[in-house]
Amino acid sequence: MAGNALFSRLVAAAGATWPSYTRHEFVLRLARGDLPEAAFRRYLIQDYLFLLHFSRAWGLAIYKSDTLAEMRRAQGLVAATLDVEIGLHIDYSRGWGIEEAAMVAAPEALQTIAYTRFVLDRGLAGDRLDLEIALAPCIIGYAEIAAERMADPATRLDGNPYKSWLDMYAGAEYQALAEEAKAALDEQFVRRGGEGRFPALAAAFTAATRLEADFWQMGLDVAP
Amino acid sequence: MAGNALFSRLVAAAGATWPSYTRHEFVLRLARGDLPEAAFRRYLIQDYLFLLHFSRAWGLAIYKSDTLAEMRRAQGLVAATLDVEIGLHIDYSRGWGIEEAAMVAAPEALQTIAYTRFVLDRGLAGDRLDLEIALAPCIIGYAEIAAERMADPATRLDGNPYKSWLDMYAGAEYQALAEEAKAALDEQFVRRGGEGRFPALAAAFTAATRLEADFWQMGLDVAP
Amino acid sequence: MAGNALFSRLVAAAGATWPSYTRHEFVLRLARGDLPEAAFRRYLIQDYLFLLHFSRAWGLAIYKSDTLAEMRRAQGLVAATLDVEIGLHIDYSRGWGIEEAAMVAAPEALQTIAYTRFVLDRGLAGDRLDLEIALAPCIIGYAEIAAERMADPATRLDGNPYKSWLDMYAGAEYQALAEEAKAALDEQFVRRGGEGRFPALAAAFTAATRLEADFWQMGLDVAP
Amino acid sequence: MAGNALFSRLVAAAGATWPSYTRHEFVLRLARGDLPEAAFRRYLIQDYLFLLHFSRAWGLAIYKSDTLAEMRRAQGLVAATLDVEIGLHIDYSRGWGIEEAAMVAAPEALQTIAYTRFVLDRGLAGDRLDLEIALAPCIIGYAEIAAERMADPATRLDGNPYKSWLDMYAGAEYQALAEEAKAALDEQFVRRGGEGRFPALAAAFTAATRLEADFWQMGLDVAP
Numbered sequence: 001m002a003g004n005a006l007f008s009r010l011v012a013a014a015g016a017t018w019p020s021y022t023r024h025e026f027v028l029r030l031a032r033g034d035l036p037e038a039a040f041r042r043y044l045i046q047d048y049l050f051l052l053h054f055s056r057a058w059g060l061a062i063y064k065s066d067t068l069a070e071m072r073r074a075q076g077l078v079a080a081t082l083d084v085e086i087g088l089h090i091d092y093s094r095g096w097g098i099e100e101a102a103m104v105a106a107p108e109a110l111q112t113i114a115y116t117r118f119v120l121d122r123g124l125a126g127d128r129l130d131l132e133i134a135l136a137p138c139i140i141g142y143a144e145i146a147a148e149r150m151a152d153p154a155t156r157l158d159g160n161p162y163k164s165w166l167d168m169y170a171g172a173e174y175q176a177l178a179e180e181a182k183a184a185l186d187e188q189f190v191r192r193g194g195e196g197r198f199p200a201l202a203a204a205f206t207a208a209t210r211l212e213a214d215f216w217q218m219g220l221d222v223a224p
Numbered sequence: 225m226a227g228n229a230l231f232s233r234l235v236a237a238a239g240a241t242w243p244s245y246t247r248h249e250f251v252l253r254l255a256r257g258d259l260p261e262a263a264f265r266r267y268l269i270q271d272y273l274f275l276l277h278f279s280r281a282w283g284l285a286i287y288k289s290d291t292l293a294e295m296r297r298a299q300g301l302v303a304a305t306l307d308v309e310i311g312l313h314i315d316y317s318r319g320w321g322i323e324e325a326a327m328v329a330a331p332e333a334l335q336t337i338a339y340t341r342f343v344l345d346r347g348l349a350g351d352r353l354d355l356e357i358a359l360a361p362c363i364i365g366y367a368e369i370a371a372e373r374m375a376d377p378a379t380r381l382d383g384n385p386y387k388s389w390l391d392m393y394a395g396a397e398y399q400a401l402a403e404e405a406k407a408a409l410d411e412q413f414v415r416r417g418g419e420g421r422f423p424a425l426a427a428a429f430t431a432a433t434r435l436e437a438d439f440w441q442m443g444l445d446v447a448p
Numbered sequence: 449m450a451g452n453a454l455f456s457r458l459v460a461a462a463g464a465t466w467p468s469y470t471r472h473e474f475v476l477r478l479a480r481g482d483l484p485e486a487a488f489r490r491y492l493i494q495d496y497l498f499l500l501h502f503s504r505a506w507g508l509a510i511y512k513s514d515t516l517a518e519m520r521r522a523q524g525l526v527a528a529t530l531d532v533e534i535g536l537h538i539d540y541s542r543g544w545g546i547e548e549a550a551m552v553a554a555p556e557a558l559q560t561i562a563y564t565r566f567v568l569d570r571g572l573a574g575d576r577l578d579l580e581i582a583l584a585p586c587i588i589g590y591a592e593i594a595a596e597r598m599a600d601p602a603t604r605l606d607g608n609p610y611k612s613w614l615d616m617y618a619g620a621e622y623q624a625l626a627e628e629a630k631a632a633l634d635e636q637f638v639r640r641g642g643e644g645r646f647p648a649l650a651a652a653f654t655a656a657t658r659l660e661a662d663f664w665q666m667g668l669d670v671a672p
Numbered sequence: 673m674a675g676n677a678l679f680s681r682l683v684a685a686a687g688a689t690w691p692s693y694t695r696h697e698f699v700l701r702l703a704r705g706d707l708p709e710a711a712f713r714r715y716l717i718q719d720y721l722f723l724l725h726f727s728r729a730w731g732l733a734i735y736k737s738d739t740l741a742e743m744r745r746a747q748g749l750v751a752a753t754l755d756v757e758i759g760l761h762i763d764y765s766r767g768w769g770i771e772e773a774a775m776v777a778a779p780e781a782l783q784t785i786a787y788t789r790f791v792l793d794r795g796l797a798g799d800r801l802d803l804e805i806a807l808a809p810c811i812i813g814y815a816e817i818a819a820e821r822m823a824d825p826a827t828r829l830d831g832n833p834y835k836s837w838l839d840m841y842a843g844a845e846y847q848a849l850a851e852e853a854k855a856a857l858d859e860q861f862v863r864r865g866g867e868g869r870f871p872a873l874a875a876a877f878t879a880a881t882r883l884e885a886d887f888w889q890m891g892l893d894v895a896p
Contacts, residue, residue: 117342
């Protein structure tokens with residue numbers, strides 16, 4: 001755990017904002033299986049649009065790399081998103097009755113625009129560490145959310161229509177990806193940072209976490 | 225008017241989205257003088273935060289310039305914002321009982337984040353024309369809004385607490401600035417563009433206009 | 449050929465600058481097999497450093513994409529560079545007695561800095577078309593150079609130590625990649641451009657071509 | 673001097689590269705008054721082109737600012753360059769028989785492209801500290817160069833055609849500007865940095881210094 005120090009410190013600095021995202025009502029109901037399907041569909045559509053900007057963000061990270069190893073990690077995440085994850089998302093959404101064309105044509109929600117463009121601006125105004133800090137509530141947060149829900153007695157997997165969502169993010173593959181993201185933060189905090197930088201990083205992390213909580217709320221607003 | 229062709233075409237392409245912004249209930253009530261003061265205060269605080277990113281956007285435009293003349297126009301807008309407008313905003317807000325420190329400390333609203341970062345992303349992903357198109361609903365739109373309200377018989381200036389807001393944006397100085405912004409769009413559409421580019425520019429303009437309408441709505445949401 | 453109209457027009461607009469690059473003495477001697485080995489080694493080392501920034505440029509292109517298809521093409525080029533080409537370059541250079549560590553540690557030549565950073569600045573100051581125009585002398589130019597030399601009676605392949613270099617760039621795979629790059633320019637010139645944009649694009653293309661000629665000269669300067 | 677710690681450390685880390693720039697033969701001959709006029713004219717023309725990108729760099733710094741104070745300092749430097757320095761440069765160059773139109777039309781030298789685009793790339797790939805580090809050999813270096821030459825007994829001011837150049841950069845106004853730039857580095861090294869970041873900053877500073885030495889050499893190459 002020592003190696004994941006920065007992420008833990010960021011979470012601590014975010015205070016109540018962190019659980020307002022990771023234990024958002026959207027997530028608790030998803031885990032209990034009583035989230036309205038309309039809320040989940042809204043989330044699926046906006047998450048598709050999110051993934052396009054997520055790929056752009058990791059493309060930007062390639063540009064902002066200082067070493068071949070940094071480039072390769074970012075390129076791996078672009079490839080995982082464009083070659084695998086978007087395809088899975090399209091298949092999965094079809095299972096929910098949503099065609100790809102409908103997702104492509106959907107207008108971006110205010111919450112989707114706010115979080116994705118906030119991330120990209122942090123990445124362009126700052127350096128690669130700023131970019132990865134803004135992405136951390138998403139990448140690392142999803143792993144924590146799924147793991148925490150899996151360990152919660154209130155979670156119901158039998159007959160839960162959202163079980164595969166929980167399985168994916170709680171699965172070993174995604175958890176390992178999140179651990180790599182934590183390690184990358186630590187490595188960069190040494191090489192690109194230092195204590196003086198912590199307050200600004202923590203403020204950006206908290207702002208990004210709030211935008212992720214708004215993203216869950218966007219789903220609930222459709223079908224409260 | 226021939227010289228302002230691009231802006232007029234963008235407005236036409238935006239369809240109902242344009243008046244949903246320029247004739248938003250926030251604006252109509254401001255002109256009639258019956259906008260709740262809490263709504264206006266909310267707007268003033270977020271508009272201060274907006275101005276910081278507006279300055280950043282014109283700083284970016286200096287970077288994205290191809291000629292000395294382009295740099296100078298962008299630098300003039302940065303100077304007008306940092307040296308004049310923010311000072312006026314601080315004085316004006318104090319008249320409404322809002323101290324600068326309170327504005328600096330206020331959390332950015334979702335709507336403020338969404339519009340400002342959308343603009344900056346368009347500017348960084350695209351060229352300077354893309355940047356100015358995303359800013360056009362703001363710069364040119366405010367001039368149209370104020371002029372249109374001044375010409376509206378329903379507008380009441382006597383005893384209207386928002387009269388100075390209308391006076392500023394309907395005034396000759398601001399109207400001239402908006403005309404320059406229109407001319408810059410036309411000039412760049414010739415030099416950086418062409419017809420093939422219109423659909424993408426129109427889509428970005430419409431998206432930016434929607435985000436500006438959301439910005440008005442943010443004020444009203446506080447005190448409907 | 450109609451589909452490759454933009455590239456042909458750019459070459460025509462570059463005038464004598466184009467053959468000063470594509471028929472540079474470095475290239476002619478490489479094809480005849482009498483290029484000094486020291487010149488080629490210098491080129492190999494700097495070309496390794498170039499490839500790192502070439503990957504960054506295509507990472508930036510992912511960020512600057514408007515569609516999934518655009519992202520995928522850029523991501524394919526990053527992957528081809530990071531997963532394949534750099535590996536081949538390392539193997540090939542080892543055959544010339546140059547270890548990877550020596551290439552990593554080599555200082556970037558002025559010519560390498562000038563061309564790579566010029567490309568990145570065009571890409572950041574402008575849009576994706578500006579970026580691809582600045583890369584075109586490299587991507588498309590190498591295909592033309594190799595094809596032209598292969599068709600030249602003065603070229604000597606038997607016993608030519610540089611034969612595999614010519615084979616690679618004259619080969620069907622690389623030629624197809626260059627054709628795709630031409631097609632991408634045409635597609636973007638319609639969607640992002642128009643005639644008004646041609647003079648600025650041509651000026652940037654010519655400047656980039658001059659920088660590529662300087663890159664060849666850098667090799668020769670070591671061993672004229 | 674304690675407050676200027678970062679700059680001093682960067683100079684120390686640059687080793688022999690620093691004096692190879694600050695005591696370049698171009699500078700020594702300029703101070704003695706026996707620099708060939710053709711060398712100085714070449715420098716003046718390229719320095720004009722440099723100033724355009726210098727303005728772009730400080731425009732970028734406005735975008736990359738986190739506070740109003742940071743924005744204002746960058747905006748002050750853009751204004752000083754666009755409103756004052758370029759005008760002075762044009763007047764001064766006319767005194768040397770070079771018209772503005774000739775400078776605008778001159779092709780950028782390889783050395784000009786290399787340094788300016790290196791700066792912009794550092795600024796876009798990294799954060800504002802990265803940008804200011806890349807600019808430091810220029811802004812702060814010129815102050816040191818002029819002060820050092822003024823203190824050198826070998827310097828001859830009487831009848832030296834380059835006296836006004838030395839006077840300007842050794843003058844109180846420019847020296848104060850350089851001190852502010854040093855203080856900004858220190859302030860940012862605390863807030864954006866930390867010791868872990870020093871090696872990368874030092875490497876970039878040394879690379880930028882080498883490019884500035886190349887810029888002097890460019891002048892001498894015309895008339896050695």
